[in-house]
Amino acid sequence: MTRKRERLEVIKDVLESVRANRKIKPTRLLYASNLSPQMFKEYINELIEKEFIKLEIDDDKKSAKQEKRFFVLTKKGFEFLQEYKIIEGFVQNFGL
């Protein structure tokens, strides 16, 4: 049986998917995150609210139909990924 990921781990996985792709479409991120659509929505809203990721709209496309939306990592999101190991180490060493 696989272990249920904790909140912090899910956030790290989502952010890593965004970083690995530089910019990623919402649907692709949903698949990559391995979350249910409902949970995905909750996490994405939280990450946008915390300014870890932002939604960018590609204006180059000529018609609105072709308009594409992408998630990109922000500076804060990048900092989180860099400090994730520290947070993880702290939590585990203090048994929190």
Next chain:
Amino acid sequence: MIELLLENKELIKILYALAIMFICAFIVLKTDRLFQLSLHKGIRYFRNAFFFYGVGFFIRYILSPYLPNYFFIFSLFEFFLVTAGFFLLYSLLWKNFEDPNKKSVSSLFNPKIFIFYLMSAVIVLLDYFWQTYYFLFLSQIIIFVIVGAISYSKYLQDKVKHKFMKQYSFAMVLSLSAWVLNALASLWFSWNSLVIIIVYLLNVIIFLLFLYGVLKFTRQR
């Protein structure tokens, strides 16, 4: 040396309080970024514990000359101290009572935490009405036996064997010793100054151990 310490008891008391307050403030501030980034509930409860210890020591040793009633000051100090102990205990246990994936609104004002406030208030009132410190000592001895046992069992179950978990358990054994010694000082040694200085020293070592852990695990790699 010991005579010099005993002669300057009041100064030692102030230095002791300042050291503890400084360490608590440092722990709270140093873990702020980790908490802001992660919103991890365990980190939050851990920080609350040191925040309450810091406030308690501030009231007892710094604010007390400016407040009129000794029992009122001591009751406040006791309340913060006992609640801090509960927060430390809960920082190890919160996953058994809360969903780690759910965001909490507040770590200071929620129904579960009100149980701690209520228990602390009961302990304070019992001591106040009996004009003793026994309930404080008893509660702290029980809390640190439990925290020590939990931290050590977490260390034993930890496959990676994170180093600080062992030190954490050691700090809890020291805490327990300090409270037992404090109780003995009250019951049998009529607040013997030397015993009290040993308690101060033990407490400073315990807080320094936590500070060391926080510094070690919040350092940028």
